[in-house]
Amino acid sequence: MIQQRFGDSPAFSLGVEEELMILDAVTFDQVPGVERILRALEGRELPGRVKTELFASVFETNTNICESADEAGAALAALRRASADAASGVGLAIAAAGTHPSARPELQPIVKEERYLTFLGYGGISVRRQGVQGLHVHVGMPSAEACWRCLDEIVPWLPVVLALSANSPWFAGELTGMASNRAPVLAELPRAGVPPAFASYAEWESWVERLVALDVTAEYTRIWWDVRPHPSLGTLEIRVPDQPTDVRLSAAFAALLQGLCAAALAGDLPERGALLGDRGRADYVQNRWAASRFGPSAQLLHPDGTKVETA
DSSP states (O other): OOOTTSSSOTTEEEEEEEEEEEEETOOOBBBHHHHHHHHTTTOOOOSSEEEEOSSEEEEEEEEBBSHHHHHHHHHHHHHHHHHEEEETTTTEEEEEEOOSSSSSGSOBBOOOOOHHHHHHHHHTTHHHTTTBBBBEEEEOOOHHHHHHHHHHEEEEEEEHHHHHHOBOOOEEEEEEEEESHHHHHHTTSEEESOOOSSSSSHHHHHEEEHHHHHHHHSSGGGGGSSHHHHTTTTTEEEOSSOOOOHHHHHHHHHHHHHHHHHHHHHSOOOOOHHHTOOOHHHHHHHHHHHHHOOOGGOOOEEETSEEEEOO
C-alpha cells in the first residue's frame, strides 16, 4: 500500500507551490541559474523551501503548511522576495508566468538529478517541451476516501480555474492564439489531463501499484493529472492553474481552491451525478481545451445542455 498521511494536518490546510523562471538580469533571456540561486539562499530562514525543477532555468518555491490563504500568500511573497534578492546578487532576475515569451524549451538544460534524467529518458521530446510553469495547491484531506471524493466532486470545476488563470499566450517565441499554451503542452505527457473515473481511492491505489509492479512508472508522483491525490503529504494536489504573475493572484487561487474543496466535502456543490451525467469526462476534455484556447472568455459546456461564459 502507498504510505499515506491523511489527517496528520488540519483539514483544508494549505501548501502552495510556485514554479518561477530564472532570467538574465540585463537581457531577460531565460538562463540556467538554479544552482547559483540555491547557493545564495543557503542558511536563510524561509517560510518554506526553494528547490530545483526539471529545467535549470526554473525553480520551485514551496510554502510550509498554512492554515489560511492569507498565511500562504504571505509565505509566497516572502519566498519570492528572498529568491529575487538571491538572484540579484549573482546577476540574475526571476519572473512569474506560465511560459517565457521567447525561450525555446528544447534548448533549456535539464537539471542533472536522477528523477529528471530518468523522466527525460522515458518521455523524450514530450519532456523537452515542458517549458511551462504552474501553480500547485495542496489542500489537507481528513482521509483517503475523503480525498478521492473531493477530487471527483471538484473535477468539473477545474476548467473554470484554468480559464481564469490562463497566463501563457506565448510559447517558444510565438504568440500562438492560445490563452494557455501550458495546458496543451502538459497534455503531451503520459498520464496527464483529467483523472479517470475510478470508483474509490482504493481502486486508484490498486491501479498505481499495478503500474509500479509492471515498471510503467516509479511511483504516483509520475502521474501528471490536473488534480491528484498526494498521500505521502496527506493532501489533494490541484495542479491545473497557470503560474500567476502577481503573487496576490496565487494566494487568491489558493483561497478559491481551499473553498472549493471545503464545499465539496460539506456537500455544498451540486451532486456529482446531476452535474456530470454520463458525459462528465468527455465534457471535461472539451472544456479544458476551450479554457486553454479562450481563457476567461471561454464558453464551457454545462450539464443542462447549454454553454456558459466563464466570467
